[in-house]
Amino acid sequence: MKLYDLEPSGNCYKIRLLASLMQKDLELEAVDFLEGAHKRSPVIDLNPWGQVPVLVDGEVVLRDSQAILVYLARQYGGHAWWPEGAAQQGDVMQWLSTAANEIQNGPGAARLVDKFSAPLNKPQALAVNDGILPLLEAHLSQHDWLALGRPTIADIAVFPYVALAHEGGIDLSSYTSILNWFERIKALDNFIPMSGI
Incomplete structure (x- = not known):
């Protein structure tokens, strides 16, 4: 599972933090924001919005930190982090x-x-x-x-x-x-x- 990541981004940190709390390994791919890497391949191909974070988990590709949190919590955390009701x-x-x-x-x-x-x-x-x-x-x-x-x-x-x-x-x-x-x-x-x- 790979996270296209920007260290000072609070939105990227949310994903790193949840993964750590769930003890789920993430491969971090640093995105050079200042050099415009978020507007070039592979990031722009994965997320036409040209933003990070982007999560790639097999065939699943997700943008937006809130959506990624829901996915990770439900896919790997059972109902500990994302409830059922x-x-x-x-x-x-x-x-x-x-x-x-x-x-x-x-x-x-x-x-x-x-x-x-x-x-x-x-x-x-x-x-x-x-x-x-x-x-x-x-x-x-x-x-x-x-x-x-x-x-x-x-x-x-x-x-x-x-x-x-x-x-x-x-x-x-x-x-x-x-x-x-x-x-x-x-x-x-x-x-x-x-x-x-």
């Missing part, structure tokens, strides 16, 4: 949507501006951030995990760009429930870090 799947899925929307466009976008000089609107990213972090803090003040009372891919999807928020100039020091959640994730067996986390 419809309501339970919906509970997890709403957090995957949050990761792809508010987290990506809030702390994720602020980090892209500060760390990589991305041509994004940082005030808009901070406004999104200021909306989502209090909601996340309130939820985690009542729950140890985002969904189902246990670690799931909901936590793996949301964690990276919130944990990297400091790289976008966002101060998390007042969000004690979020910081405690970080520590619970880091305490999971086979947790692996990335630069900045």
